[in-house]
Amino acid sequence: MRDFLIYVENALPPESPYHVSEQAIISALGPLAAASHIKSCSATFPDYSALERADYFVGSGFDTGRLKAHGKQLRIVHCTSAGVEKYMPLDWLPNGAVLTNSSGVHARKGGAFGLMTVLMLCEGVPRHIENQRRHRWDNRLATGIETKTIVFVGFGALGSAIAERLRPLGATIVAVTRTGEAGPSADQVFAVSELERALPLADCLVVSCPLTASTRGLIGEAQLALLKPGASLFNIARGPVVDTKALARGLLDGRLSGAALDVFDREPLPADSDLWDVPNLMIFPHISCDDADGYVDRCLSIFADNVSRDLRGEPLRNRVDAVAGY
CATH class of the missing domain: 3.40.50.720 (NAD(P)-binding Rossmann-like Domain)
Structure with a gap:
């Protein structure tokens, strides 16, 4: 199995229930973690060099222009939320990349x-x-x-x-x-x-x-x-x-x-x-569906499954349809 690089971008601090930690990625990947390299960055302080080499991206509320300019090697862009209206149209996706979301975890x-x-x-x-x-x-x-x-x-x-x-x-x-x-x-x-x-x-x-x-x-x-x-x-x-x-x-x-x-x-x-x-x-202040415990883990289970599917050449889960808009 070839090694691969995952770029994780966090817009929120570690104490947030929406923060994606390196350990959470490793736990979700399971046996695949041995072949992974993970670069975790704040949205405020990106590492463009790592992003340009990354195979997979995990984040939410991300700058699509940044990914278009620096994510040309990406294969999957995974959003840790279900709604993807802010990313439409998908003209920013690098050639060959797929946007997936976390629909179902809510x-x-x-x-x-x-x-x-x-x-x-x-x-x-x-x-x-x-x-x-x-x-x-x-x-x-x-x-x-x-x-x-x-x-x-x-x-x-x-x-x-x-x-x-x-x-x-x-x-x-x-x-x-x-x-x-x-x-x-x-x-x-x-x-x-x-x-x-x-x-x-x-x-x-x-x-x-x-x-x-x-x-x-x-x-x-x-x-x-x-x-x-x-x-x-x-x-x-x-x-x-x-x-x-x-x-x-x-x-x-x-x-x-x-x-x-x-x-x-x-x-x-x-x-x-x-x-x-x-x-x-x-x-209600937009709290109906997100869980204070385990939310990110459920999002990452979809991502990890898709990494496995991608490496095996199989169809991906939760692939966003550019025509339908979700």
């Missing part, structure tokens, strides 16, 4: 978090939180989750993980996907071109699709108006998929019973954002 925690949030929305928890702030007693009852229809816009690893946890509770699962196909967790499936047929079914709308040119602004004023009165929304995808100003209006006028956002157009959400004070809106 399903375990994100599935549980999504279950919690959908149950909270269907039970009217945002209203109870608002009433607590106002010292108001309102004991209106909600119907059980088994009476609810949950519509998912995007049914990949994350959306289906939430659905699989909801299914034993009796909720009806409707999936909206790019192709109009979905796994067995869905009771009904629509293509995204049929979105307007799916939205009126929703007691709760879960937005869990990638951010691409075609999904940016996908859920706007017109789409929110199609939801049944009293429906709720949870965005666990990317902020720009949902028009948050239109969402705020729907909450303020009472057409929507509640919403939860874990993603925003701008992050961190500015302290002076109007969203903080929108009634019946739960705000």
